[in-house]
Amino acid sequence: MTRPIIEMKNVAKSFGLFQALHSIDLSVREGEIVVIIGPSGSGKSTLIRCINQLEEHNGGTIIVDGMEVGRGRKRAVLTEVGMVFQSFNLFPHMTVLRNVALGPVRVRGLSWVAAEERAERLLARVGLADQAAKYPAQLSGGQQQRVGIARALAMEPKVLLFDEPTSALDPEMVGEVLDVMQQLAKTGVTMVVVTHEMGFARKVADRVVFMDGGRIVEEGPPDEIFNTPRDPRLRSFLQAVLSH
Amino acid sequence: MVTNAEALSVMSIFDTFLNWKVFVQTLPLLLSGLTTTLTLGVTAIVLGFIGGLVLALVRLYAKTPLRQVAVAYIDVFRSIPILVLLVVIYYALPFVGLRLSSFGAAASALSLVSAAYSAEIFRAGIEAVPKGQFEAAHALGLSPWRLMSDVVLPQALRIVIPPITSNSINVMKDTALASVVAMPDLLKQATQAQALAANPTPLISAAIIYILILMPLVRLVGVFEKRLAVRGR
Numbered sequence: 001m002t003r004p005i006i007e008m009k010n011v012a013k014s015f016g017l018f019q020a021l022h023s024i025d026l027s028v029r030e031g032e033i034v035v036i037i038g039p040s041g042s043g044k045s046t047l048i049r050c051i052n053q054l055e056e057h058n059g060g061t062i063i064v065d066g067m068e069v070g071r072g073r074k075r076a077v078l079t080e081v082g083m084v085f086q087s088f089n090l091f092p093h094m095t096v097l098r099n100v101a102l103g104p105v106r107v108r109g110l111s112w113v114a115a116e117e118r119a120e121r122l123l124a125r126v127g128l129a130d131q132a133a134k135y136p137a138q139l140s141g142g143q144q145q146r147v148g149i150a151r152a153l154a155m156e157p158k159v160l161l162f163d164e165p166t167s168a169l170d171p172e173m174v175g176e177v178l179d180v181m182q183q184l185a186k187t188g189v190t191m192v193v194v195t196h197e198m199g200f201a202r203k204v205a206d207r208v209v210f211m212d213g214g215r216i217v218e219e220g221p222p223d224e225i226f227n228t229p230r231d232p233r234l235r236s237f238l239q240a241v242l243s244h
Numbered sequence: 245m246v247t248n249a250e251a252l253s254v255m256s257i258f259d260t261f262l263n264w265k266v267f268v269q270t271l272p273l274l275l276s277g278l279t280t281t282l283t284l285g286v287t288a289i290v291l292g293f294i295g296g297l298v299l300a301l302v303r304l305y306a307k308t309p310l311r312q313v314a315v316a317y318i319d320v321f322r323s324i325p326i327l328v329l330l331v332v333i334y335y336a337l338p339f340v341g342l343r344l345s346s347f348g349a350a351a352s353a354l355s356l357v358s359a360a361y362s363a364e365i366f367r368a369g370i371e372a373v374p375k376g377q378f379e380a381a382h383a384l385g386l387s388p389w390r391l392m393s394d395v396v397l398p399q400a401l402r403i404v405i406p407p408i409t410s411n412s413i414n415v416m417k418d419t420a421l422a423s424v425v426a427m428p429d430l431l432k433q434a435t436q437a438q439a440l441a442a443n444p445t446p447l448i449s450a451a452i453i454y455i456l457i458l459m460p461l462v463r464l465v466g467v468f469e470k471r472l473a474v475r476g477r
Contacts, residue, residue, distance in 0.1 A: 052382075054383065085376060089374075091377065093402070155385070
């Protein structure tokens, strides 16, 4: 249970002259729910995008499931990492069912029949069994994001990354997505979640990581982070987001 | 009030440019020309489409030397007048032992140029697919080939339907240049029939046939564009 599934050591990332990440050390154990919070531009998204190599880090090492990733290495291990995007990024020319079944067929080698069976099961799990034949554009934002979660789950990944999954949603749809994520957290899936939803962080996280200026400033169990924050930057951040 | 002289001159305009008898006599010749024109056009459109897609992918994703070859190809063949290329292929290549039929020469010239234009259209279409689509495909672990065939190209092709249709219309019109290398296409047959009948009716008829064939396609481009605009992406 305590084996680290993600290990980041001294990871750095820069975009030209702008350094987005400074010497990040972070390890995530199997089954752990880690929530990353912090102000906009603090490097949260960049951090998880480095984990599945949507951004290539340019310093330090990232080990996923025992294998180093990035810098010219093969992407194979990254099929063990699922990702849910802020803007859903569903494939608009495929039905919802196809969206979910595509990965298992093309990457895991399942037959379409088996993959669609799995997709139906997962869509039912996120409460969308009756929407399978529709196209993404026919769904609400919240429904689309739940399809996004089902699509990531269909690959049976060892880790699920969430990049601000509720930030593009209308307020009334945030709840349905968070509910699905909370359900998921109970099933023992490893999750790394970047979010502005402090309620979710407090309730679901095993550990909260606070980032600012491309560094991890403070981390700990939600109780500590929210009730006894030590760093002044974390204190002023919490004051700003919790004051209203 | 219409004078006799005026009535006569109206009659003679019809006799000259739309002479029914000449039209009926030369129609079989024109239709055989039309068949050649359509065969040539469709061949060039299909080859240009395939070549353009390959060129666009090479230009976007191949390693440097190969990519530069694609860029050079696209630039050169978008700069050269088709007529010049056609004459070079038909009259100059035989000196190095490459002797093409007039159909072969015309199909090559049209395809080579159409591929260059299509490549730019496909590139724009692929680049118009949102970045998030590529990222989602990467995150699933799709291979580069699957990323293209399953995710990117189906979306890019929809985007490029109007400009590709436009390009196809241009190719169809440019087939008329083949008459220069003695290819018996619609225009060539019409000029021949005109000489035989000593009457320009076949030329007028050919012009009308071109318009009848191509105008629906021109309208279709407008329909596609409107539909794409309504549906958005």
